[in-house]
Amino acid sequence: MIYKVSYVVLGGRHPGAIVSRDTPPRLGEIVTLGEDQFEVVEVTDLIPPYGDFAYLHVTLRPILED
């Protein structure tokens, strides 16, 4: 299965991303988009799966460096 993921970042400072990945996103996982890192805080189905593809929505929270 290939997971097509819609990433939306809380806070309005990142345009979000659409990427395909081989493993499903998990709550608490750290995701890197460009040079920035984010934490997965929500995973939902966006549209039903089709063929070998699953379509997911992921909400991300920025990881703020100290």
Next chain:
Amino acid sequence: MEELTALLKRSDLFCGLTEDDLRRMVAIGRWATYNAGETIVREGDPSDELYIIQKGMVEVIVPYGAIADIPGPPELTPVVQLGEGQIFGEIGLIDRGARSATVRALVDGTTVFVLPREAFYNLCDQNHSIGYIVMRNLARDLSFKLRHRNLLLEAGW
């Protein structure tokens, strides 16, 4: 050839096509590689190609806040980043209008598979099964992007 068709299988644009169909797609397309910051398509330019990202990442940007009486280029605002398996250029491919956004590579070595519109349409005309499957997948991709955009707006982007 099998390596190339395997790459196309990682994009849902080609979901449902047979190995033979995929080989036909590979035969009409070409591959191109870009470095970070390089522009792949520019807003307002004529559009005659569809792009599928095989490796790397791109950023889709549009001018916001453009005021005709103020000289200088408008501020460019990113609206989404697209990674492996994603497509862009589909709007111009479908409606034949000018490019609706600028797309540039975000990382070195970003590689795209480029499908010229006329060759793509010819293939779809010659084989309606391919045409139906790919157009259905294109519609699903546009639906996915619209839903993504709605969620982005809800999140305050």
